[in-house]
Amino acid sequence: MKSDIIRELKARIRAHLRREMTFCDTGPGFAPADLPQIFARFYQGSREASRSGGHSGLGLYIAKTLVEKHGGTITAYNAPAGGACVKITLPAIPAQEGGNL
Numbered sequence: 080m081k082s083d084i085i086r087e088l089k090a091r092i093r094a095h096l097r098r099e100m101t102f103c104d105t106g107p108g109f110a111p112a113d114l115p116q117i118f119a120r121f122y123q124g125s126r127e128a129s130r131s132g133g134h135s136g137l138g139l140y141i142a143k144t145l146v147e148k149h150g151g152t153i154t155a156y157n158a159p160a161g162g163a164c165v166k167i168t169l170p171a172i173p174a175q176e177g178g179n180l
Contacts, residue, residue: 096171103164108157117155118143139165 109117113124123136139155142165146153151169158164 097168098171099166099168101164101166103158103162105162108161108163109155111157114155114157118153142167 110125113122116122117124118139119136120140121136122140123134139153143153146167146169149169151167153168154166156164156166
């Protein structure tokens with residue numbers, strides 16, 4: 080009886096765990112006008128630097144596609160102190176039965 084309760088509790092905990100990763104840089108951040116479409120395929124932003132640097136506008140689109148295929152979410156924002164941030168949240172991989180959480 081007690082082991083069944085513990086097993087069920089572990090299963091519920093595993094079902095609700097998520098892994099979060101945030102990547103920030105110290106640059107100027109995203110232009111506010113770019114944020115709504117930052118994950119669009121081939122979107123290069125409104126800055127001339129991205130176009131002249133040979134960027135294809137696929138990096139964040141590919142990241143979004145991969146994250147969503149794994150059941151996660153990805154968001155982009157500017158850090159309060161400056162710099163661009165990308166936050167990825169993925170579901171946790173359940174531990175094997177009898178293993179550690």
